[in-house]
Amino acid sequence: MNVAPRSPGGWLLLDVRVIDPATSLDARTDLFVPADGSPVRHAEPGDASAADISECAGLVAAPAFVELHAHLREPGGEESETIATGLAAARAGGYGHVLAMANTKPVNDDPAVTRRMLDAARASATGVELLPVTAATLGLGGRACAPWAAQNSAGCVAISDDGKPVADHAVLAQVLAGAAALGIPYLSHAECPCLFTGPIHDGDAARAFGVQGIPTGCESRAVEAELALAEREGAAIHVCHLSTADSIRHLRAAKARGVRASAEATPHHLLLTDEEFLRRGPDTSLKMNPPLRPAPDRDAVVAALFDGTIEAIGTDHAPHAPHLKAKGLADAPFGAIGMETAFAVLHDRLVLGAGFPLADLVRRMTTAPAAIARIGAGRLFSGRPAVVLIAPDAPWRVDASRFRSKSRNCPFDGWEGRGRVLGTWMGGTWAASPA
Numbered sequence: 001m002n003v004a005p006r007s008p009g010g011w012l013l014l015d016v017r018v019i020d021p022a023t024s025l026d027a028r029t030d031l032f033v034p035a036d037g038s039p040v041r042h043a044e045p046g047d048a049s050a051a052d053i054s055e056c057a058g059l060v061a062a063p064a065f066v067e068l069h070a071h072l073r074e075p076g077g078e079e080s081e082t083i084a085t086g087l088a089a090a091r092a093g094g095y096g097h098v099l100a101m102a103n104t105k106p107v108n109d110d111p112a113v114t115r116r117m118l119d120a121a122r123a124s125a126t127g128v129e130l131l132p133v134t135a136a137t138l139g140l141g142g143r144a145c146a147p148w149a150a151q152n153s154a155g156c157v158a159i160s161d162d163g164k165p166v167a168d169h170a171v172l173a174q175v176l177a178g179a180a181a182l183g184i185p186y187l188s189h190a191e192c193p194c195l196f197t198g199p200i201h202d203g204d205a206a207r208a209f210g211v212q213g214i215p216t217g218c219e220s221r222a223v224e225a226e227l228a229l230a231e232r233e234g235a236a237i238h239v240c241h242l243s244t245a246d247s248i249r250h251l252r253a254a255k256a257r258g259v260r261a262s263a264e265a266t267p268h269h270l271l272l273t274d275e276e277f278l279r280r281g282p283d284t285s286l287k288m289n290p291p292l293r294p295a296p297d298r299d300a301v302v303a304a305l306f307d308g309t310i311e312a313i314g315t316d317h318a319p320h321a322p323h324l325k326a327k328g329l330a331d332a333p334f335g336a337i338g339m340e341t342a343f344a345v346l347h348d349r350l351v352l353g354a355g356f357p358l359a360d361l362v363r364r365m366t367t368a369p370a371a372i373a374r375i376g377a378g379r380l381f382s383g384r385p386a387v388v389l390i391a392p393d394a395p396w397r398v399d400a401s402r403f404r405s406k407s408r409n410c411p412f413d414g415w416e417g418r419g420r421v422l423g424t425w426m427g428g429t430w431a432a433s434p435a
């Protein structure tokens, strides 16, 4: 179908399936997207006269997605991604709001860095909202606390040393208290440094390659300890990118005890296992932290997403320039890009392949991450229009060479499936996503 609104008067979507988790709406209707920045609303008589009109039978309109977890590399890592390319990748994947982690160079532990990032986001003119995350500790050093209040005033919406754990629990207790005082979340990268002992999971692939592996306990012991600390401090904690069955067991138990914990899962931990290395060889686009795990761990992550123990999707979009990823399994940096493929791969494998409701997938990519980040985004009928249009039946084949991201380290390259983002309306313009 032809969807190319130009719209001085707005955009009228006829007979579209509207999924808006915030209002529990999942119904076919006519939707009007004003061009003047006022909120999206149901169509009214007369809207057709001024608007571009798209016949949308068979398509889905939803709030633009909220990315809880991205690394945009600017400042300091512009060979791998810039804020402009990262936000363009986000938009291509249907995201309208992106939390950007602080492990830049310099680290984002200073309002001057936050302001520089926000300036770059505005200059990108992508229409995507950048939501910086302040470092928890100066330089991600795990010792001295970053100036969270000043960072929050400058625009940071969360606190995290993501990429590194806050291993000292006296410091972590201060971080939890600081986040609570500001009313913003702490995002935990749970990892026991002493067990972080290799490039991939400690399993068959590591043995086949003759490398030392990372045991599941590297994550799960830290998850258990951080949940216990949050409980003792009476503080909220959000646990990033869960990858092991034991971590999920600890999370379930903590939630049952009343600990205020939330969690996210990445598309790669939901859809891939370390067996992929045995099929593909030492492909560094499969090297990420936490690492891909065996099937029982992957199945536990999927089960936790299905039953709501894990509330949200976060991609952990982690671009690395091709020459960095070409250094071989031992030396290549950890991370995979994810924003341009997240919806498509999850829709095909979990919605079509495993019966996860589409409306629930939308919720896990909109209101669920927004609630964790404590931001008002991910709601179709409030705020400035940020709409994703989805073709649930459209076939796709991932071609990383066509990504908006500056990097190509995509573990799903070459995958095929059905259901993709057609494009987005935000910042008053329509942008088609690459087919």
Ligand SMILES: [Zn+2]
Pocket: 162, 163, 164, 189, 240, 241, 289, 290
């Ligand atoms: Zn992390």
